Amino acid sequence: MPVLRESARSPRLDTASLPLGFGAFSALVSRSFVPLQVRSDHQDSFRGDIRAATTDDVHVSVVTADGHEIHRTPELVARSSHRCFKVGLQLAGTGLLIQDNREAVLRPGDLTVYDTDSPYTLVFEEGFSTLVLMVPHRVLELPTDAVRGMTAATIDGGDGLARVVTRFLGELACDLGQLDGPIGGRLARNAVDLVTTLYARELDVARDADRPHRVMLRRVQAHIDDHLGDPDLTPGSIAAAAYISTRHLHALFHEEGLTVSTYIRSRRLDRCRRELADPLAAHRPVGQVATRWGFTDAAHFSRAFRAEFGEPPSAFRARAISA
Structure with a gap:
C-alpha cells in the first residue's frame, strides 16, 4: 500500500474482506x-x-x-x-x-x-x-x-x-x-x-538551540562510535581528539545523566549484540566479535554481555540465528 501525503479527506478503506471479527x-x-x-x-x-x-x-x-x-x-x-x-x-x-x-x-x-x-x-x-x-x-x-x-x-x-x-x-x-x-x-x-x-x-x-553544549556532545559521541574497536579508547584520548579537557568531557556526559565509560561500554555491547545476531557473521567466533569492538578480555566481555542482556553471548547467538 503506497504512502501518500493527502491534503483532502482520506479515502474510505474497504475492510469487508479482512479475516478477523x-x-x-x-x-x-x-x-x-x-x-x-x-x-x-x-x-x-x-x-x-x-x-x-x-x-x-x-x-x-x-x-x-x-x-x-x-x-x-x-x-x-x-x-x-x-x-x-x-x-x-x-x-x-x-x-x-x-x-x-x-x-x-x-x-x-x-x-x-x-x-x-x-x-x-x-x-x-x-x-x-x-x-x-x-x-x-x-x-x-x-x-x-x-x-x-x-x-x-x-x-x-x-x-x-x-x-x-x-x-x-x-x-x-x-x-x-x-x-x-x-x-x-x-x-x-x-x-x-x-x-x-x-x-x-x-x-x-x-x-540544541538552547543547549549549545549538545553540539559538542554529539561530536564526541560520533568520535566514540567511529573508534569503538580501539581498545585504547579512553576519556583522555577522546578529550584530546575533541580539543577539550578531560574535565569538560566528563561534564558533557554528566549533564545527560551519563558517564563516558558506561556510554562506551553500552555502545560496544550493542555492536557485539548486532553482529552476534547477524547470520552473515556466524562464521566469526564470539571472541573475535568481542575483540573487533574493543573488548580485550573474553571473560569480562561474557560477564558484561550477560549482565546487559540476560544471557551469555554464545546462547544469545544460537537463539537469534535460529529464530
Whole structure:
C-alpha cells in the first residue's frame, strides 16, 4: 500500500474482506504488541487484521481495520514489564494519538512515536492502515526521556530525511516477507537505524538551540562510535581528539545523566549484540566479535554481555540465528 501525503479527506478503506471479527482482532492486538483494551461501537460488523514479522527485538506490524479505539490504561502499564517505543507510520485513513497530555492527528505519510511504558489512546473513526515498528527503549539508541518528550507529535513524511524513512518503511509494509531469512534481521535493523537517525535529528533541532553544549556532545559521541574497536579508547584520548579537557568531557556526559565509560561500554555491547545476531557473521567466533569492538578480555566481555542482556553471548547467538 503506497504512502501518500493527502491534503483532502482520506479515502474510505474497504475492510469487508479482512479475516478477523472484533473478538479475535482484540485478542490479536494484545498478543502482537502489549496488553491493550480495544473498543468499538460496531462490534458485530467489525473487520480487521494484523500482519506481523519479528526479528531479534524488532517487531514490525501492519494493522488494517475498521474504526475503533485502543487504550493503554495505567492499570495495564503497571502490570506489564514491556518498555518499548512504538513508531507509527500512517498508511491510509486518519487517526488520533493521545499521550502525555499531547494530541497528534495522524494522516497518511505521518510518522509518530509513543511509549508503552505510559498510558495512551489511539482513536480511528473510520477504516485505516498503519505500520508499527516496536522496539525496546534501549534498541532505539536515544535518551529515553528525550524521546518521551516527542510522543504524540507528528513528523511530516513528505520532507527530506523523513521521506527516505517513510519510503523504506512503506516498502516493508507492502511485503513483510522481506524480513524473513538471514537478510531480514539486517533490514529490520536498517529500519531502526533510519528511525533513530530521524529522531536524533529532530531531538537536535528541538534541544540544541538552547543547549549549545549538545553540539559538542554529539561530536564526541560520533568520535566514540567511529573508534569503538580501539581498545585504547579512553576519556583522555577522546578529550584530546575533541580539543577539550578531560574535565569538560566528563561534564558533557554528566549533564545527560551519563558517564563516558558506561556510554562506551553500552555502545560496544550493542555492536557485539548486532553482529552476534547477524547470520552473515556466524562464521566469526564470539571472541573475535568481542575483540573487533574493543573488548580485550573474553571473560569480562561474557560477564558484561550477560549482565546487559540476560544471557551469555554464545546462547544469545544460537537463539537469534535460529529464530
